[in-house]
Amino acid sequence: MKYKLEWVHKLKSNEKVKCNSEWASAETAVQLGEELERSGKAIDLYFYDEKGTSWILKEMKKLLTEIEEEPQEITVYFDGGFHKETNQAGLGAVIFFQQGKKKYRIRANELFDEMDTNNEAEYAAFYFALNILEDLGVQHQSCEFKGDSQVVLKQLEGEWPCYEENLNRWLDRIEEKIKQLGIYPKYTAIPRNDNKEADKLATQALEGKNIFAKTIIL
Incomplete structure (x- = not known):
């Protein structure tokens, strides 16, 4: 999950200016918040996650401790x-993520029977990746999903309609799993290429x- 900061900056003239940061990791956001607090010039300091939930610095520090060993910065490549x-x-x-101070890559595959089309295989691959995220304990995290099937990605976004019954079943399963895991x-x-x-x-x-391989990225 990414976080941004919003605060009011107090100038020497006592004029107040509303400021906000770029999106950053929880660790970076907390570090910036601590520096702003030490400066004595920031008031009304709040953190916001990508779902719009707000936090104060004390709450963010507690959250950072809680999520330290959870998978973060997740990027998923899928193909069928x-x-x-x-x-x-x-x-x-292929799944890239950070856990604690280390970065990892998982490479995994699976053979699936009784498919009808290549598009269905792409949906099955996406669902396969979601199951791996579930096994990793991913909860309430932002995840970027990358693939070369524009049909699947546009239908998941809701930009393109899906008229095929079997693909709609995959869509329902995927959306339910994403909701269950609280994934953004x-x-x-x-x-x-x-x-x-x-x-x-x-x-x-x-x-x-x-194949199932988990490696540390140096």
Whole structure:
């Protein structure tokens, strides 16, 4: 989750100016808040998260302690591959996140039977990634989802209608899972060339190669 600060800055002339910051991580936001408080020039200092919830500095410090070991700064790449001859799908997901002071990457895939279309495989891959986030204990976090299926991302955003019954079922499952986890999603369409890792994982699943790897990023 990202946070921004709003405060009133008191000038030497006693004139007051309302200020606000850019979005930042909880740790950075608290650090800025502490510096503003020490300056003695900031009054009415509040923090806001991406859902509009407000916090004072004391509450933010407590929150920072509570979430220190929870996954943060989450970015998910997903892709689905489809074999029309076998009606099988390969699901690939690459997840980047920070936990404590360390950054991690998860690479995972799965073979899924009884698929009808490539779009359905993309939806299944998205849901597969959500299940991994659930296993990680992700709760009430902002997450950016990146994929090369503009259809899936636009339908998830609600910008494009979905008329196919089987895809609507996937949409319902995904929206329910996002609601259950309290995730604040951001959807970003990327070129296929920028989604090579998730695509490779999907292909490897179709080839019978099962992968789940969690590594520290140096």
